[in-house]
Amino acid sequence: MNDVALAQARPLTDQTADATLAARAAEGDDGAFSRIMRRHNRLLFRTARSILKSDAEAEDALQEAYLRAWRAMGSFRAEARLSTWLVRIVINEALGRLRRRGAQVLPFDSTIDLEDIPTEDLMEADPDDRPDRAAMRSELRVLMEGCIDALPEAFRTVFVLRAVEDLSVEEVSEALGLPQATVRTRFFRARGLLREGLARDVDRAVADAFSFDGERCDRIVATVMAQLGAHGKPRGA
Secondary structure, eight states: OOHHHHHHHSOOOTTOOHHHHHHHHHTTOHHHHHHHHHHHHHHHHHHHHHHHOOHHHHHHHHHHHHHHHHHHGGGOOTTSOHHHHHHHHHHHHHHHHHHHTTOOOOOTTSOOOGGGSOGGGTSOSOGGGOHHHHHHHHHHHHHHHHHHHTSOHHHHHHHIIIIISOOOHHHHHHHHTOOHHHHHHHHHHHHHHHHHHHHHHHHHHHHHSSOOOHHHHHHHHHHHHHHHHHHOSOTTO
16 A cells, blocks of 8 residues: 555544645545644634624635635645645635625735825724723723732832822822832833733733634534535545
8 A cells, every 4th residue: 555545544633634634635535624624714714804804704705715625625735835725715715705895905915005094994083982992991991900900019009109190200209208219110110010911911812812612613614514515526536
């Protein structure tokens, strides 16, 4: 038995390489394709979501992209990364949807003049009118309060008086009986600690952005798998 036949005969596991899964999917193995979807679902959903800005549209685009990938699986070359190949397909599908509804689509490699970005689209005149902004500010306030509470006691009161109450260095110095140099040092140190704490929370939040839970993953896989039969085997199978 040659290496190719041996690879085809081995049972599929979570450790099966992408190249092997792609080769077996190209032969019409829908079980291999199911594993491909589950392995790359989150990456591809977030890619589509970043273009379409809609969970529902991103899900639809991803399902169609998978069907396109299934039909073209025979053209995939193992020297390329499967994830990159799939990302290109889902990007093309998402951009195609934008074009079909008449939206302006700029190539990703086009030069962007930051001066031309309409900041009024991001900064409403009165953001307090938007309930979602109010809710977000409330969550940020709770997050900030938790980080302030976590400051060492020697820094916490200095920070609250200086930053939250906006007292001057002289006023904080007088209120706490501390030298002004000590107030400045503790305030800057407290700000540094807050930045570090908030940065960690932001990093975690960024990693969780556009969450891709098990239910959505299962739904996409089930929908695509149900349609594979109508599309026949991949080209070249």
